[in-house]
Amino acid sequence: MYKIAVAGTGYVGLVAGVTFAEVGHQVTCVDIDEEKVKVMKSGVSPIYEEGLEELMQKNYAAGRLEYTTDYKSAYKDADAIFIGVGTPEQPDGSANLSYIATVARQIAETIENDCLIVVKSTVPVGTNDKVEQFIQDFLINDVKVEVASNPEFLAQGSAVHDTLHAARIIIGTESKWAEERLTNIYEPFNLPIVSVNRRSAEMIKYASNDFLALKISYMNDIANLCELVGADVQDVAKGMSFDERIGSKFLNAGIGFGGSCFPKDTKALENLARQNGYDLKTVKAAIDVNKDQKTLLYNKASKRLITFNGLKVAVLGLTFKPGTDDLREAASLENIPLLLEKGADIYAFDPVGAENFAKVHPEGPISNGSITYVSNVEQALQDANVCFVFTEWGEVKAVTSEMYKDLMRTPLVYDGRNIYDVNEMEEAGVEYHSVGRPSTS
Numbered sequence: 273m274y275k276i277a278v279a280g281t282g283y284v285g286l287v288a289g290v291t292f293a294e295v296g297h298q299v300t301c302v303d304i305d306e307e308k309v310k311v312m313k314s315g316v317s318p319i320y321e322e323g324l325e326e327l328m329q330k331n332y333a334a335g336r337l338e339y340t341t342d343y344k345s346a347y348k349d350a351d352a353i354f355i356g357v358g359t360p361e362q363p364d365g366s367a368n369l370s371y372i373a374t375v376a377r378q379i380a381e382t383i384e385n386d387c388l389i390v391v392k393s394t395v396p397v398g399t400n401d402k403v404e405q406f407i408q409d410f411l412i413n414d415v416k417v418e419v420a421s422n423p424e425f426l427a428q429g430s431a432v433h434d435t436l437h438a439a440r441i442i443i444g445t446e447s448k449w450a451e452e453r454l455t456n457i458y459e460p461f462n463l464p465i466v467s468v469n470r471r472s473a474e475m476i477k478y479a480s481n482d483f484l485a486l487k488i489s490y491m492n493d494i495a496n497l498c499e500l501v502g503a504d505v506q507d508v509a510k511g512m513s514f515d516e517r518i519g520s521k522f523l524n525a526g527i528g529f530g531g532s533c534f535p536k537d538t539k540a541l542e543n544l545a546r547q548n549g550y551d552l553k554t555v556k557a558a559i560d561v562n563k564d565q566k567t568l569l570y571n572k573a574s575k576r577l578i579t580f581n582g583l584k585v586a587v588l589g590l591t592f593k594p595g596t597d598d599l600r601e602a603a604s605l606e607n608i609p610l611l612l613e614k615g616a617d618i619y620a621f622d623p624v625g626a627e628n629f630a631k632v633h634p635e636g637p638i639s640n641g642s643i644t645y646v647s648n649v650e651q652a653l654q655d656a657n658v659c660f661v662f663t664e665w666g667e668v669k670a671v672t673s674e675m676y677k678d679l680m681r682t683p684l685v686y687d688g689r690n691i692y693d694v695n696e697m698e699e700a701g702v703e704y705h706s707v708g709r710p711s712t713s
């Protein structure tokens with residue numbers, strides 16, 4: 273059992289902290305956000321992730337898990353401090369490392385024992401060398417401190433499962449001491465561990481994420497071509513998926529990738545390449561394709577309709593994917609302002625994301641249109657002139673072609689997630705446009 277502190281209780285930090293407690297470590301989760309800490313202490317998860325709240329309550333009750341804003345008490349005698357604070361994108365595409373620097377300084381001025389600092393946040397290659405030097409420079413006590421890289425691969429929406437059943441744990445260290453301590457911490461998870469040097473670990477994270485982003489953009493590019501030449505991208509993907517070299521995952525065409533990771537990690541790697549005088553053409557292409565894909569539905573509908581002014585527009589799904597309340601880089605955030613500007617009256621449904629969306633676009637008149645948040649798909653669809661599907665929530669997948677036909681004033685549907693069967697929509701008399709598949713009229 274190790275005494276572990278975790279800096280940052282977002283998707284990565286909180287899930288790491290809770291699962292470390294679950295396997296028997298003594299964990300203190302630190303955040304600067306007092307409200308968040310209060311909420312967590314009351315047994316409530318500040319983020320929506322399946323199974324998280326139960327594990328929080330169980331391990332808190334067992335005395336293995338604490339939450340605090342008092343970083344000094346958490347860091348001073350920890351065996352390991354995991355850093356899971358944000359590394360958001362800056363205007364030039366590079367990663368903002370100021371949150372990491374703040375934690376590094378707090379650690380340097382606090383620790384009283386030998387301590388392994390483990391960076392889980394996604395940081396450009398070479399950052400952890402600098403973090404280690406920075407901590408050494410500000411260290412107050414005469415203790416041993418080393419930095420390890422341990423990038424995180426969880427996907428939002430299945431974060432707890434992904435952590436407890438990870439395909440691999442990547443650890444990047446520069447000494448036997450660090451490697452052994454980190455291996456021991458992960459030993460109870462009983463998962464494959466890949467031990468490499470620090471810079472390779474940092475690169476594995478970007479190379480993996482950007483490969484997946486490339487795969488998505490590639491399929492979206494192919495989907496756009498399928499539409500032009502009369503092929504069906506879903507059939508194409510099915511045919512491709514039988515090839516083991518390609519695999520069946522990440523072949524779904526749609527309106528592009530969002531979330532807090534792929535958009536920023538593609539830009540950060542492209543930026544890192546540029547800083548090093550290298551033109552990373554493949555990743556640049558993935559970024560380009562994704563940018564256009566985000567507003568594909570709006571552009572298609574704009575060509576079809578003479579105006580959005582005064583139309584009732586149903587929006588099904590706001591989050592960047594199902595299973596999360598996260599809106600970062602969601603397609604809805606790109607399309608809805610365009611629709612509002614054109615005077616659309618939007619009726620939006622999302623089972624968990626509406627509250628966060630309303631913080632950005634409050635209910636009522638906005639721009640030249642208005643937005644109303646509704647609690648079920650029927651309310652969104654009733655008498656609507658057009659419907660946009662941005663997220664494949666279960667509730668949205670369950671809408672039948674007959675419901676579109678019967679509830680909407682004009683059954684005109686733009687589906688960014690290729691959820692429905694084209695033939696069923698055709699038979700029901702729904703005008704249906706999706707991505708890379710034939711449209712019905």
Ligand code: NAD
Pocket residue numbers: 279280281282283284285302303304305308356357358359371374375392393394395424425426427428532533
């Ligand atoms: P997040 O924005 O959800 O959470 C960050 C948390 O850190 C916030 O609660 C914030 O209040 C807290 N914080 C900021 N400064 C602090 C400080 N000095 N001390 C303590 N807490 C502090 O971030 P996230 O989505 O969990 O991402 C964290 C990192 O992990 C990023 O680098 C991200 O790229 C990477 N990552 C994220 C995911 C994901 O799916 N979200 C997956 C893999 C990797």
